[in-house]
Amino acid sequence: MVDGRVRPVHFPFSAIYGMEDAKKALLCLIVNPRIKGMLIKGASGVAKTTLARSISGELSGRTIVNVPLNVTDEQLFGCLDIEAAIKDGVISMQEGLLERANDNFLYLDDVNLFDQRVISEVMDCVLTRKVTVERENVSSMYTCNTTVIATMNSADSYLNPRVLDCFDMCIQIPAPNGVKDREEIIRRNIEYSEDPDSFIKKYSLEEEKVVKNLIDARKLLKDVTISKDMIAVVSELCVKTDIEGYRGDISTVIVSMTLAALNGRTEVSLEDVRQSALFCLYHRQNMKLKEKSEKQKNKEALEDQQDYTIMGSGQTHMNRCIHDNCKEDPEELSQEATDGVIEPDPDSVMTGYIYEVDDVITKIGETFKAIDVFESESRKARGAANDGGKRLFMKSNDRSGKYIGSRVTESKNPDLAFDATVRAAAPYQRRRHNENDDDGDTIIIENHDLREKIREKRSSSTFLFLLDTSGSLIIRNRMVAVKATILSMLKNNYVKRDRIGFMTFNEESINMLMPPTKSVDTIYKLLDNLPIGKRTPLSGAMLAVSNYMTTYVRKRPDEKCYVILITDGEANVSIDENADPIEESLRVAAKISIPNTEWVVIDSGKRFVESDDALNLAHALRARYYRLEDLKASEESINLEESKSVI
Amino acid sequence: MADEHILFPFTRIVGQEKMKKALLLNIVDPGIGGVLIKGEKGTAKSTSVRSLVQVLPAVNVVKGCVFHCDPKHPKRMCVYCQEKMAKGEILESATVPMKVVELPLSATEDRVSGTLDLEHVLKTGEKKFEPGVLAQANGNLLYVDEVNLLDDHIVDLLLDSAAMGINYIEREGISFSHPAKFILVGTMNPEEGNLRPQLLDRFGLSVMVEGEKEIDTRMEVIRRRLAFDADPESYIKDCQSELDALHDKIVNARKNLASIKVDESLIHAVAVVSIRSGMEGHRADISMIRAAKANAALEGRDKVTIDDVRDTAGLVLAHRLKKGPFEEAVFKEEDLETWLMGV
Numbered sequence: 001m002v003d004g005r006v007r008p009v010h011f012p013f014s015a016i017y018g019m020e021d022a023k024k025a026l027l028c029l030i031v032n033p034r035i036k037g038m039l040i041k042g043a044s045g046v047a048k049t050t051l052a053r054s055i056s057g058e059l060s061g062r063t064i065v066n067v068p069l070n071v072t073d074e075q076l077f078g079c080l081d082i083e084a085a086i087k088d089g090v091i092s093m094q095e096g097l098l099e100r101a102n103d104n105f106l107y108l109d110d111v112n113l114f115d116q117r118v119i120s121e122v123m124d125c126v127l128t129r130k131v132t133v134e135r136e137n138v139s140s141m142y143t144c145n146t147t148v149i150a151t152m153n154s155a156d157s158y159l160n161p162r163v164l165d166c167f168d169m170c171i172q173i174p175a176p177n178g179v180k181d182r183e184e185i186i187r188r189n190i191e192y193s194e195d196p197d198s199f200i201k202k203y204s205l206e207e208e209k210v211v212k213n214l215i216d217a218r219k220l221l222k223d224v225t226i227s228k229d230m231i232a233v234v235s236e237l238c239v240k241t242d243i244e245g246y247r248g249d250i251s252t253v254i255v256s257m258t259l260a261a262l263n264g265r266t267e268v269s270l271e272d273v274r275q276s277a278l279f280c281l282y283h284r285q286n287m288k289l290k291e292k293s294e295k296q297k298n299k300e301a302l303e304d305q306q307d308y309t310i311m312g313s314g315q316t317h318m319n320r321c322i323h324d325n326c327k328e329d330p331e332e333l334s335q336e337a338t339d340g341v342i343e344p345d346p347d348s349v350m351t352g353y354i355y356e357v358d359d360v361i362t363k364i365g366e367t368f369k370a371i372d373v374f375e376s377e378s379r380k381a382r383g384a385a386n387d388g389g390k391r392l393f394m395k396s397n398d399r400s401g402k403y404i405g406s407r408v409t410e411s412k413n414p415d416l417a418f419d420a421t422v423r424a425a426a427p428y429q430r431r432r433h434n435e436n437d438d439d440g441d442t443i444i445i446e447n448h449d450l451r452e453k454i455r456e457k458r459s460s461s462t463f464l465f466l467l468d469t470s471g472s473l474i475i476r477n478r479m480v481a482v483k484a485t486i487l488s489m490l491k492n493n494y495v496k497r498d499r500i501g502f503m504t505f506n507e508e509s510i511n512m513l514m515p516p517t518k519s520v521d522t523i524y525k526l527l528d529n530l531p532i533g534k535r536t537p538l539s540g541a542m543l544a545v546s547n548y549m550t551t552y553v554r555k556r557p558d559e560k561c562y563v564i565l566i567t568d569g570e571a572n573v574s575i576d577e578n579a580d581p582i583e584e585s586l587r588v589a590a591k592i593s594i595p596n597t598e599w600v601v602i603d604s605g606k607r608f609v610e611s612d613d614a615l616n617l618a619h620a621l622r623a624r625y626y627r628l629e630d631l632k633a634s635e636e637s638i639n640l641e642e643s644k645s646v647i
Numbered sequence: 648m649a650d651e652h653i654l655f656p657f658t659r660i661v662g663q664e665k666m667k668k669a670l671l672l673n674i675v676d677p678g679i680g681g682v683l684i685k686g687e688k689g690t691a692k693s694t695s696v697r698s699l700v701q702v703l704p705a706v707n708v709v710k711g712c713v714f715h716c717d718p719k720h721p722k723r724m725c726v727y728c729q730e731k732m733a734k735g736e737i738l739e740s741a742t743v744p745m746k747v748v749e750l751p752l753s754a755t756e757d758r759v760s761g762t763l764d765l766e767h768v769l770k771t772g773e774k775k776f777e778p779g780v781l782a783q784a785n786g787n788l789l790y791v792d793e794v795n796l797l798d799d800h801i802v803d804l805l806l807d808s809a810a811m812g813i814n815y816i817e818r819e820g821i822s823f824s825h826p827a828k829f830i831l832v833g834t835m836n837p838e839e840g841n842l843r844p845q846l847l848d849r850f851g852l853s854v855m856v857e858g859e860k861e862i863d864t865r866m867e868v869i870r871r872r873l874a875f876d877a878d879p880e881s882y883i884k885d886c887q888s889e890l891d892a893l894h895d896k897i898v899n900a901r902k903n904l905a906s907i908k909v910d911e912s913l914i915h916a917v918a919v920v921s922i923r924s925g926m927e928g929h930r931a932d933i934s935m936i937r938a939a940k941a942n943a944a945l946e947g948r949d950k951v952t953i954d955d956v957r958d959t960a961g962l963v964l965a966h967r968l969k970k971g972p973f974e975e976a977v978f979k980e981e982d983l984e985t986w987l988m989g990v
Contacts, residue, residue, distance in 0.1 A: 044930070045848065045927060046927065049810055049811070068816070068817050070760070070817075070818060075821075076817070086772035110845065113803060179922060182917075182918035183911075183915055186914050186918060187914060190914075419821075422820075443769050517838065517839055518795070
């Protein structure tokens with residue numbers, strides 16, 4: 001098979017307008033192979049990818065090895081070479097992406113969308129500069145001297161802090177706001193798209209200049225020294241900005257030395273340190289705050305606004321530190337610091353996003369620092385430190401989902417992993433052909449060679465809200481609180497694109513207002529126009545849900561379902577006219593059992609009303625129980641373990 | 648039945664002018680970046696996209712190339728064509744009609760991106776790449792019905808290709824890449840959920856279609872449909888001249904597109920609109936310019952005016968407006984006027 005790789009034409013580096021910091025950081029990356037990774041963050045469409053790709057080829061003398069999102073482990077790290085095994089009977093390794101990336105760049109677009117485990121392993125190999133492969137008859141080790149360039153959208157934001165720390169530098173690309181800037185970018189883009197060849201020619205002189213600077217810097221780098229004073233500055237900076245570990249210190253020193261070389265000096269200046277601190281410490285400092293705030297979220301609530309201020313003040317704090325250490329021209333430097341990459345980035349950590357959501361919630365009712373019941377549950381299950389981000393994966397048992405690996409077949413009718421099967425059979429082909437005494441034109445596959453695919457797909461959940469819209473809620477003026485609870489709970493579901501359904505009940509009707517869908521917008525509209533009734537047919541409503549969900553679950557065996565019943569438990573309409581409504585509701589509740597479905601009861605009754613109806617109901621349903629009050633911001637001390645949850 | 652292959656003619660679709668325009672603009676200039684069509688069921692979304700095939704222009708491709716490489720752009724060719732060129736072979740070109748390639752919701756990863764050719768490995772022990780839907784889509788229009796219901800891992804494949812115009816395959820023992828530049832057309836019913844933001848941003852244009860509210864127009868829809876169903880062949884024959892006219896219009900527009908110049912005042916206007924409407928990246932700016940240009944080309948003019956921007960900016964901006972998760976960002980024509988004020 002031919003080397004099946006297309007090499008794309010790319011936009012010239014020097015023709016990329018603005019983004020001085022990002023460009024400088026990229027130059028550092030090219031000059032100094034000790035810098036192992038750079039993360040480029042920015043809004044979508046700010047030319048992150050264009051920038052990263054522009055350094056391949058003549059500019060750096062290296063190529064960019066692209067890692068596609070659906071890469072499999074074998075391809076990434078290397079696997080048995082089928083052709084060699086079959087034809088020559090040789091066990092050898094087929095080059096993996098990491099091997100190809102040796103002395104080149106490894107490029108990951110939308111890095112946060114990758115499986116975090118994969119990223120973690122890749123970063124590990126890159127930092128240790130070697131890859132060890134132990135799989136399918138192959139045992140091999142090779143060096144991998146590469147530099148990782150990754151991009152991510154700042155709106156997506158979440159990247160495992162451990163992975164984040166592996167990147168020496170992280171650059172935020174600000175969206176350009178000046179009309180003149182935008183015009184120039186449009187102009188260059190039109191010019192490029194009309195005639196790429198002459199556009200590239202037009203910038204060839206500029207490109208040559210960059211290349212010359214790079215060559216000089218590379219030569220000079222050997223002689224660059226950093227004084228003890230400057231190292232002290234770096235250490236102090238790291239201490240003041242609360243950087244965990246020493247990666248930050250080391251990166252800052254290495255990058256500052258590279259910057260000195262790029263500027264044609266052999267001595268690191270304070271300005272080099274300042275700039276390099278911006279490149280190297282920003283994401284690490286954030287990271288700590290991020291972790292903190294994540295933990296807070298787990299424990300207490302989504303403290304959106306506070307998050308925002310933590311980040312903000314952290315940033316000013318850092319500005320000040322850098323400023324303190326720059327005695328040369330504080331005015332100018334601090335000016336630059338606020339202009340450049342260092343501006344607080346409201347989009348990262350989703351704070352900006354949540355912040356926006358916040359506005360919406362406020363519009364409807366008082367804002368909660370609501371416990372996100374489900375999110376924190378799933379976090380706990382996975383361990384808070386090892387948060388895989390917003391994407392939850394589960395092994396899939398049908399044939400849908402992404403192929404992530406293979407195993408010896410267990411089923412009679414396997415979802416055959418063809419490549420793995422052939423690899424398993426490959427080493428024995430010579431022998432088998434000899435035994436069969438045939439000409440060896442085909443592959444002989446035996447039963448025990450068969451491998452089946454392990455597939456993985458995103459797990460999803462369904463949340464069905466069952467809301468009591470009887471008069472008792474209105475009288476107590478609880479509707480606003482209820483709406484706000486629902487919406488704040490949905491914040492997370494929306495991100496994860498789970499299904500949400502909405503059902504209400506009062507004496508008029510038990511109403512499936514919205515069968516479970518992925519559209520959250522609809523529930524927003526529904527909540528604003530809720531039908532309100534007088535009485536509470538609790539048992540009827542629960543039965544209706546049970547009927548609906550049983551069929552629903554059967555159709556989606558992989559789905560985790562939650563029914564969130566919001567009521568005060570004061571049933572006053574029964575199915576059997578002679579039965580006591582409350583007693584009947586408890587009886588019905590005890591009998592209900594829907595597979596894969598968990599009930600949650602949120603008690604909308606006021607605390608001072610001494611009624612245990614809802615609590616009893618929760619017991620009968622074997623549901624978790626919360627009081628609406630407890631979910632309110634004013635009593636943020638509530639914590640899941642302490643809540644009155646019933647098994 | 649032969650009838651099943653006859654599609655309702657594009658030119659006879661009643662109303663839905665915006666959707667039709669968005670589609671045509673993209674055919675004139677595939678660089679605009681595709682269309683996302685949002686709307687309730689039964690609003691002729693799929694019909695329009697599929698029937699585009701009747702008016703699509705013919706394109707030049709390298710004869711026999713599975714990736715339909717464009718002979719004019721040697722640098723963007725697939726490895727096979729490049730190899731042939733390197734050997735000094737002359738690539739024959741052929742003229743084929745542009746196609747509408749459908750990506751079914753149930754498509755599996757290997758069928759979309761391409762995979763290892765089973766037969767070839769078994770027979771020869773050599774690996775060979777078996778092209779998938781993305782290979783077919785190169786140079787054509789890729790249509791994804793109910794794009795919002797597409798599995799995440801399939802969306803990931805589209806993201807990579809849409810970003811770079813190249814499909815990278817690193818799986819099942821195959822390491823391969825091939826050009827995959829296509830006009831991405833997606834339809835969705837917003838009631839069934841939203842699109843992942845990463846994918847949403849890749850669409851150059853979006854339109855919201857609604858059922859016609861006028862009794863007369865609705866009646867006209869029914870009348871035409873009945874006439875078509877009664878005798879599709881003669882119905883198509885009846886409007887063949889319209890279809891041909893539209894086809895010619897597209898072909899001419901594509902030819903003239905390169906010679907249309909965009910002047911400074913327009914670049915300025917677009918930059919201002921982008922800033923005022925809070926666009927983050929530059930995709931919107933570029934799509935606005937390209938859409939305006941294509942609009943002028945389609946109308947047979949050789950100069951782009953501010954009215955072209957006015958006509959098309961809404962298509963570019965609507966799905967890019969910032970909004971909260973529970974909010975619907977609604978684009979209003981008045982907004983565009985305010986953004987355009989004073990430029």
